[in-house]
Amino acid sequence: xxxxxxxxxxxxxxxxxxxxxxxxxxxxxxxxxxxxxxxxxxxxxxxxxxxxxxxxxxxxxxxxxxxxxxxxxxxxxxxxxxxxxxxxxxxxxxxxxxxxxxxxxxxxxxxxxxxxxxxxxxxxxxxxxxxxxxxxxxxxxxxxxxxxxxxxxxxxxxxxxxxxxxxxxxxxxxxxxxxxxxxxxxxxxxxxxxxxxxxxxxxxxxxxxxxxxxxxxxxxxxxxxxxxxxxxxxxxxxxxxxxxxxxxxxxxxxxxxxxxxxxxxxxxxxxxxxxxxxxxxxxxxxxxxxxxxxxxxxxxxxxxxxxxxxxxxxxxxxxxxxxxxxxxxxxxxxxxxxxxxxxxxxxxxxxxxxxxxxxxxxxxxxxxxxxxxxxxxxxxxxxxxxxxxxxxxxxxxxxx
Numbered sequence: 001x002x003x004x005x006x007x008x009x010x011x012x013x014x015x016x017x018x019x020x021x022x023x024x025x026x027x028x029x030x031x032x033x034x035x036x037x038x039x040x041x042x043x044x045x046x047x048x049x050x051x052x053x054x055x056x057x058x059x060x061x062x063x064x065x066x067x068x069x070x071x072x073x074x075x076x077x078x079x080x081x082x083x084x085x086x087x088x089x090x091x092x093x094x095x096x097x098x099x100x101x102x103x104x105x106x107x108x109x110x111x112x113x114x115x116x117x118x119x120x121x122x123x124x125x126x127x128x129x130x131x132x133x134x135x136x137x138x139x140x141x142x143x144x145x146x147x148x149x150x151x152x153x154x155x156x157x158x159x160x161x162x163x164x165x166x167x168x169x170x171x172x173x174x175x176x177x178x179x180x181x182x183x184x185x186x187x188x189x190x191x192x193x194x195x196x197x198x199x200x201x202x203x204x205x206x207x208x209x210x211x212x213x214x215x216x217x218x219x220x221x222x223x224x225x226x227x228x229x230x231x232x233x234x235x236x237x238x239x240x241x242x243x244x245x246x247x248x249x250x251x252x253x254x255x256x257x258x259x260x261x262x263x264x265x266x267x268x269x270x271x272x273x274x275x276x277x278x279x280x281x282x283x284x285x286x287x288x289x290x291x292x293x294x295x296x297x298x299x300x301x302x303x304x305x306x307x308x309x310x311x312x313x314x315x316x317x318x319x320x321x322x323x324x325x326x327x328x329x330x331x332x333x334x335x336x337x338x339x340x341x342x343x344x345x346x347x348x349x350x351x352x353x354x355x356x357x358x359x360x361x362x363x364x365x366x367x368x369x370x371x372x373x374x375x376x377x378x379x380x381x382x383x384x385x386x387x388x389x390x391x392x393x394x395x396x397x398x399x400x
Contacts (some may be wrong), residue, residue, distance in 0.1 A: 101135035150209035208232035253283030305341030350380035
């Protein structure tokens with residue numbers, strides 16, 4: 001497809017025109033292959049006037065999902081749509097669904113209207129799906145954050161919706177979308193396979209509670225690339241059951257960094273393997289890389305700027321206000337490489353390995369690492385316990 005043809009098709013989608021032209025014939029007298037069908041949410045009753053448009057979005061989804069071939073769902077630009085909790089379910093007949101978000105989608109503002117408080121927008125059991133378009137998804141988190149027990153410990157810990165969740169979706173691409181002000185987590189991939197998350201902007205205030213940027217759970221073969229994440233919690237969190245995860249070209253901060261964990265909570269079994277984080281920049285984050293429990297992990301080509309814990313493995317981690325007790329049992333942490341990492345720590349201790357006495361950390365390697373104390377502009381320190389560490393090249397600070 002030439003660039004001119006692509007431009008015309010893309011322009012029609014943005015303004016909501018149907019792109020079908022199967023009535024035309026080519027120079028040989030045969031009707032060409034029909035163009036993808038396009039379902040505009042406005043056609044199904046979306047008004048973008050401050051009222052709930054979720055029924056119109058659901059009708060557009062049902063029409064697209066029941067169609068064959070390649071189909072588009074279009075939320076046009078220069079429109080602000082309000083949605084209550086919605087679930088876009090499969091399986092679908094279509095060979096590919098492309099959900100074009102050109103406008104802005106905002107979360108319904110009344111928490112009492114959320115029957116199930118854990119999710120806002122869900123895509124479930126959908127294969128061959130793309131969500132893209134350059135638009136915005138806004139969780140209106142400012143309504144939920146003051147009700148969090150992280151903000152007010154006197155309140156019950158009830159949780160809040162994840163803004164966008166993909167469950168059991170295979171061959172998925174989410175790209176060129178801005179997610180902001182999630183009620184809790186912004187974007188979650190749960191039990192998915194073959195995922196690409198590209199060119200995303202994920203933002204919420206640094207003091208917003210539990211607003212992870214991108215959360216990966218039980219997902220295999222996922223690439224997170226060329227994205228900016230600025231949140232109140234982990235920029236990227238990778239938890240149990242996830243394999244073959246690659247994050248590259250990530251700018252993170254403010255936030256808690258790029259974390260693997262928490263795994264094995266409440267004596268549960270946990271497993272994460274084959275994770276690569278490279279070409280990342282972490283700015284003003286709490287943690288750098290390696291927070292959690294896993295094996296076959298690589299953190300490389302990373303720049304740290306005023307990070308609280310640039311390199312940390314903590315098997316005693318717990319999400320509590322009080323100090324975490326030493327763990328008598330822990331998930332094995334093994335084969336973790338930190339390579340080509342440089343920058344500044346906001347605290348004197350830049351490297352911290354807190355490993356279990358019963359199951360120490362094994363196969364931990366550091367190669368060409370230089371971290372200095374931001375406050376002193378001097379050599380930082382390392383704190384290490386129960387870790388078998390190998391160093392190569394210039395490494396500073398060193399465990400003693």
